[in-house]
Amino acid sequence: MPGAKIAIRNLYKIFGPRDREMVARVKGGTGKRDLLENHAHVLGLQDINVDMQPGEITVIMGLSGSGKSTLIRHLNRLIEPSAGEVLVDGQDVLKLGPAELQKLRRKTMSMVFQKFALLPHRTVAQNAAMPLFVQGAPEGMRVREAEKWLQRVGLGGYGDRYPSQLSGGMQQRVGIARALAANTDIMLMDEAFSALDPLIRTDMQDLLLELQRELHKTIVFITHDLDEALKLADHLVILNDGAVVQQGDPQHILLNPADPYIEDFVSDINRARVLRVRSIATPVQAARFDGEVEADANLESLIATSDGDTARIYRVRDNGEIIGQVDMKDLVKALVPSVRTEKGEK
Amino acid sequence: MAAYDWFFDAVGLRAWCDADAVDTPMSMAELLATTRGGDAANAEEGGFLFPSLDVLHGACPAIGQTRDLTAFLEEGFLAARxxxxxxxxxxxxxxxxxxxxxxxxxxxxxxxxxxxxxxxxxxxxxxxxxxxxxxxxxxxxxxxxxxxxxxxxxxxxxxxxxxxxxxxxxxxxxxxxxxxxxxxxxxxxxxxxxxxxxxxxxxxxxxxxxxxxxxxxxxxxxxxxxxxxxxxxxxxxxxxxxxxxxxxxxxxxxxxxxxxxxxxxxxxxxxxxxxxxxxxxxxxxxxxxxxxxxxxxxxxxxxxxxxxxxxxxxxxxxxxxxxxxxxxxxxxxxxxxxxxxxxxx
Incomplete structure (x- = not known):
């Protein structure tokens, strides 16, 4: 698809000594279990096709073992694929030679890690400046850039400490500053907030969104947490057993889960907080409204506004324009996961 | 008569053994046995001896003694030195x-x-x-x-x-x-x-x-x-x-x-x-x-x-x-x- 910053095409990864032969078998319909039991190869990823748009946050979500960490490592080739293409700005990453690959890793993609992966023997400032050091930037520029990005992630004045003197959340801020200092278009975030406790995690998500509003990076974010995925994602990709189960607009996935796996997934979340008014708005029909509501407000705030009165109808505004209406009865229905509504209607 | 003579006789290697037999110097054990007054060969026949290089040499002079082995190593080392x-x-x-x-x-x-x-x-x-x-x-x-x-x-x-x-x-x-x-x-x-x-x-x-x-x-x-x-x-x-x-x-x-x-x-x-x-x-x-x-x-x-x-x-x-x-x-x-x-x- 033209315009995609990163396009993954028919990507396969099979772990084992004869992975390329096995790709043909998997394409022929051999399943994961069959492959493991009869051929002693592990199916990591099968037939992945994802387009990631520039300036968007693409969230890849799945449970552990679903292949999400494997997938993100194909983008900068920390893992070699068995078959397929990864196009970054139209260039196939998998065809790059060692020197070009190194350039890609230095100039095009930076990465944030689940376990921070900071250098314990270097100060926070030196860690933040690490990508510049790798590129051979002069000392003065390294100090300046490190200080700038540390300031930006809220760690101004911590430059002389060592990573072990910081809390987990602060260490990950250093990890983000390091990725930002590389000044790349693309940021890969591998379960970047999963090791943090919930309150800190929320802070970090807010920080990321705030940075993103300003910097418009192309971010690939891996998580196993649906709430986090829904909060951050412009484009959501759900992986299961190494295959894409569903991808698209997160609100759309929430309201129209494609299969039971995703229904299970979405059944546990607080829909009122995640769903936006925009997603359940219908064309204007009513003549009289009980008030107006912003399209990006979540349902929770609307329930609070309405005092729980299901008879009310609100007009939906987006940037001053009226784009539809919300009937509180629709809102209540949207709060119930779709699988149950269907059963109720039958 | 030395131990294991019968073996070399039986397999028909006697001719090969004695082909160019020369009298080798006695080993220290033989020398000691002789000086003690006994006949070395008889003493050996008394027990069931392990067929070591020295014992076999007694029966078949074509087989080297153990001291030949150490001498061989030493010479090899000196040659390469x-x-x-x-x-x-x-x-x-x-x-x-x-x-x-x-x-x-x-x-x-x-x-x-x-x-x-x-x-x-x-x-x-x-x-x-x-x-x-x-x-x-x-x-x-x-x-x-x-x-x-x-x-x-x-x-x-x-x-x-x-x-x-x-x-x-x-x-x-x-x-x-x-x-x-x-x-x-x-x-x-x-x-x-x-x-x-x-x-x-x-x-x-x-x-x-x-x-x-x-x-x-x-x-x-x-x-x-x-x-x-x-x-x-x-x-x-x-x-x-x-x-x-x-x-x-x-x-x-x-x-x-x-x-x-x-x-x-x-x-x-x-x-x-x-x-x-x-x-x-x-x-x-x-x-x-x-x-x-x-x-x-x-x-x-x-x-x-x-x-x-x-x-x-x-x-x-x-x-x-x-x-x-x-x-x-x-x-x-x-x-x-x-x-x-x-x-x-």
Whole structure:
């Protein structure tokens, strides 16, 4: 698809000594279990096709073992694929030679890690400046850039400490500053907030969104947490057993889960907080409204506004324009996961 | 009649056995048996003898004796010796120069200069007041009992051999950590070097080099002491957190950057532990190397054994222990300093 910053095409990864032969078998319909039991190869990823748009946050979500960490490592080739293409700005990453690959890793993609992966023997400032050091930037520029990005992630004045003197959340801020200092278009975030406790995690998500509003990076974010995925994602990709189960607009996935796996997934979340008014708005029909509501407000705030009165109808505004209406009865229905509504209607 | 005659008769090898039989000199066992008055052959027939080379030789002169085997090894070694020396002599010659130079330097430096230098080195490495004070006490003790010179000789040899072991061992350890194949090939060699009794090192070396050359004991010490630093460098680099290595890769570090910026600094505590072991092992070997003319405290121990000069031996022995303790304390203090820095960070 033209315009995609990163396009993954028919990507396969099979772990084992004869992975390329096995790709043909998997394409022929051999399943994961069959492959493991009869051929002693592990199916990591099968037939992945994802387009990631520039300036968007693409969230890849799945449970552990679903292949999400494997997938993100194909983008900068920390893992070699068995078959397929990864196009970054139209260039196939998998065809790059060692020197070009190194350039890609230095100039095009930076990465944030689940376990921070900071250098314990270097100060926070030196860690933040690490990508510049790798590129051979002069000392003065390294100090300046490190200080700038540390300031930006809220760690101004911590430059002389060592990573072990910081809390987990602060260490990950250093990890983000390091990725930002590389000044790349693309940021890969591998379960970047999963090791943090919930309150800190929320802070970090807010920080990321705030940075993103300003910097418009192309971010690939891996998580196993649906709430986090829904909060951050412009484009959501759900992986299961190494295959894409569903991808698209997160609100759309929430309201129209494609299969039971995703229904299970979405059944546990607080829909009122995640769903936006925009997603359940219908064309204007009513003549009289009980008030107006912003399209990006979540349902929770609307329930609070309405005092729980299901008879009310609100007009939906987006940037001053009226784009539809919300009937509180629709809102209540949207709060119930779709699988149950269907059963109720039958 | 010798034992096992019947065997060679039975299989029809008698003609082959006696083809060019000459009377060989008697073995020591035969000689003893004869002088005791008995007939050697009869005595042998009395029991059921293991068919060893010597016994079989009695029955069939075409089969060699055991002493032929050792003679064969010796001749083979002597034949290869000249060629080996052409290669090994120039390569190892710098070692002789370094050892002789260090020995001369350590002894030529006057005590009032040498002791402060050593104390400063101890302070620089350990940054610990008690350790430095202890080193001072030991050095003064050596000087007070007139063992200062021999202690300096031992120290000079340990210094040169440890430095060379680290200079050679760390790169080998790095190579091992990078390739599983190299590790599989080198580990058995290290095991051999570590299990070989220390005296055995000396045997081939005495043949190769003359006993008056310092490199003879230098090589023996280095071969023995280099093992831990190689092992622990390899281990240290392999233990570096895989996440950190992955981050280094993800930001496009070159192999060299990764080695100097990530792997070596993070492996440093382990490498230092290896250096500590290497120092202790070269000190242990320098005593044994006094058998092949290594100067120092070991010579006095040897004198104590050879001439039964009990006091000389004991004093020198205690001196070696003290030297070992200060070297160990200083290098351990340096190690824990590195370790603590690693953890504080």
């Amino acid at each position: 000249d060629e080996l020396r052409i290669v090994l002599d120039p390569i190892t010659q710098p070692l002789s120069w370094m050892l002789d130079g260090a020995l001369a330097l350590f002894q030529a430096t006057p005590w009032w200069l040498m002791i402060p230098i050593l104390l400063f080195a101890a302070w620089f490495a350990s940054r610990s007041r008690p350790v430095t004070a202890f080193v001072a006490a030991v050095l003064i003790f050596f000087a007070a009992i007139d063992h200062y010179d021999v202690a300096m000789q031992t120290l000079a040899i340990v210094f040169v051999c440890t430095s060379l072991s680290v200079a050679i061992g760390v790169p080998i350890g790095i190579g091992m950590s990078r390739s599983d194949l190299a590790q599989r090939l080198i580990v058995p060699i290290l095991d051999l070097l570590q299990t070989l009794p220390t005296f055995v090192y000396l045997i081939p070396l005495i043949f190769l080099f003359s006993v008056t050359e310092s490199k003879l004991y230098g090589i023996a010490i280095i071969l023995y002491a280099i093992v831990p630093v190689i092992r622990l460098t390899d281990l240290g680099i392999r233990l570096v957190d895989r996440d950190v290595i992955e981050a280094a890769d993800a930001f496009g570090m070159t192999k060299r950057q990764k080695l100097w910026q990530v792997q070596l600094p993070l492996a440093l505590p382990n490498i230092m532990a290896g250096v500590n072991q290497t120092i202790m092992m070269s000190l242990a070997m320098v005593v044994i190397a006094s058998l092949v003319s290594a100067p120092g405290l070991g010579v006095l121990v040897l004198r104590g054994i050879r001439n039964l000069e009990l006091g000389v031996g004991i004093v020198a022995g205690i001196g070696i222990v003290l030297l070992a303790v200060i070297l160990d304390r200083v290098s351990k203090a340096a190690l824990s300093r590195v370790d603590k820095q690693g953890k504080a960070r």
